[in-house]
Each structure stands twice: as structure tokens, then as C-alpha cells.
Amino acid sequence: MNEDNFIQIKNLKMVYENGYQAISDISFTVKKGELVCLLGPSGCGKTTTLNMVAGLLNPTGGDILVDGKSVLNVAPKDRNIGYVFQNYALYPHMTVLQNVMFPMTVGKNKKSKEEAKQIAERFMRLTHIEEYANQKPGKLSGGQQQRVSIARALVQQPKILLMDEPLSNLDARLRLKIREEIRALVKKVGITTLFVTHDQEEALSIGDKIILFNEGVIQQDAASYEIYLNPANQFVANFIGNPVVDNFNVEVSDGKVIGDGFEIPISAFDSDRFKKNLTDGVYTLSLRPENVFPVDNQADGFFTCKIDDIELIGRERILKFTINGLGQRSLVKVEANVEPSDEVCFGLNLDRAFIFDNNGERIY
Helix, strand or coil, X not given: CCCCXXXXXXXXXXXXXXXCEEEXXXXXXXXXXXXXXEECCCCCCHHHHHHHHHCCCCCCEEEEEECCEECCCCCHHHCCEEEECCCCCCCCCCCHHHHHHHHHCCCCCCCCHHHHHHHXXXXXXXXXXXXXXXXXXXXXXXXXXXXXXXXXXXXXXXXEEEEECCCCCCCHHHHHHHHHHHHHHHHHHCCEEEEEECCHHHHHHHCCEEEEEECCEEEEEEEHHHHHHXXXXXXXXXXXXXXXXXXXXXXXXXXXXXXXXXXXXHHHCCHHHCCCCCCXXXXXXXXXXXXXXXXXXXXXXXXXXXXXEEEEECCEEEEEXXXXXXXXXXXXXXXXXXXXXXXXXXXXXXXXXXXXXXCCEECC
């Protein structure tokens, strides 16, 4: 075993009694101290995986190892795992301090009241909730309640912290703030963390790496930057990135990639990036919007079209246009001299392009 692999998921499966296969033979590893995001659309198996790691669900196949030892026959309370739920799950009749102390006052390893209070106060300071010690959860904002939930999980000083969409109940601005705090906190404490989210921006910003699920199958397991720049397949390319990827329907014929209004010789692509031979047929050419850009000289461009609309997003604008019935986008600086209805010639950064076949398999 690689000693760095603190958590090992081996050929894990989960089939419910009604025959529904929630998880289909997944395997991945997590290094000690790593913050890993389990990402994917609703119902793809993220929370099911988390619950199997926690021991709340028993897998129908495979194994879960922590520090080299299987935990399948270990009761949830003995797995030394902290769990932060989406709905906070705080005790409304207890104060913040009592909520944070609670895990240390029950069970065979319970601590004295004074020791439990000292540990609770330490983690309340780390999560910036010490001033609310004597308040009830109902008096706190959503962000404050989530901090209480995190502090309560951390006081157990678990080997692993599990977080199931902990920010989904917060407004957009608060989510940005809390996710920064969570990353800083788990890195400071040094705890191995699995963080479930369906928000790809959240995963890209917070995770050391991302494990992207779809329909119970892992689509890609990679560092955040790698999953953005080098998607394993069409699903990954489409799911990751905001604005979303541009997909152009193309046909490969006679040594050319032919789209609606443009032709690109195959020789213009980097031959070293082809994963297999590009034979004649129908494909999808995909580029991130930042790699579709206006050019002044038509000789430097690939196609010309009319701008349908322009959306302002901070320092940049999204130019929206339509090719072959597909909505496409170009990401440009806010000062770019382009207006709706303008005819614009676009260049393509082919070094950052992807080509997928009809099965979504990556060719380039």
C-alpha cells in the first residue's frame, strides 16, 4: 500500500433492494490531510459514497480502508469520523457552547465537563463563533449555524471529516466566504476531508482534487486545474467550467475538420495531443469560451457570425452567438469594442481545444 493513501475505496458497489444501482464499482484514494471534493449532479452517488465511508450504509461489494485497515465491520460510532450535514442538525434547546460540547459528553470516551469546555472553546475560536457561546441556534444566521456544526464535528478530533453539501442553504455571497474559511480551517487542523457538492465552482475553488461522478460511476479523478484543462470525456468538459464549454458539431473528411462556416486542416492541431487516430466521421469540437476570441484580421480567424447578446460578469463580458443551432460563448475583457448585432470574426485556440467522438470519448 502507498502509505500516503490514507483512505482507499476499492471496487465499491451499492445496489438497493429495489435493484437500483447507486454506485457501480468505484475505486479512489485520498491522501492524509487532503481535501477532496466529490462532485456531480443530483442523484449521481456522492452522498451514498459518503454514507458508506461513515458506516451509515453498508456497501453491497468492495472495501473501504482507512490507514490500511478495512472499516466495513466497524460501527459508525467507532470509525472516528466527523460528519457535517446539509441541514446543520443542531439541538435547538441547547446553547452554542452546549451544542459544540455535546459529542464529548456522551459515549465511552466522554471527557470531564471542564476539559470538554476547553476543547469546545478552542474550536469555537477557530470557527469564529465564540461570541455566540450562550445563544441558541435559532438566534443565529445560516452561516453561523454552519460554523457551529463544523466546530461540533471537529471537537471529536476525528481522523476524517465528511461534509455533505454544507453550504447549499446559504446565500451566494456567504457561500464564498464560508468555503474560504472551511478550506483554511481544515488545512490548519490538518484533517483529511471529503466534501460533497453539486456546485462545480465550489469544488474547483476548495478542493485539492475533484472526483467527478455521474450515474454512480467516476468520470474523472484529478487535481482541480487538471480536470478543467484536461477533461477525460465529454461529460466532464460539459459539467466543469462557467461559462460552459462551447461545443461545435463538426465532420472530419479529406484531412479537414469541417464545421458550420469553417474548415480547419487537421495539421493545424498538435499531433502529440491526439489520443487515437482521427478517422473520417462526425465529432464534437469543444473549446472553453476564453479560447474563442474576436480577431481584427479575418485571415487570422476561423468563422464570422453575428453577436446575439452580451452578458457582463465583473471584469469580463460573455459574447453570445449561435452556430448550427447551438448557443456559443466567447469570454472577452470588459473593454472589448463589441456590441450586440455586430458581425465578429472569431479565432480559436486549438492548443486548448478538445475533440470527442459520438460516445463522448476524448480523441484530442
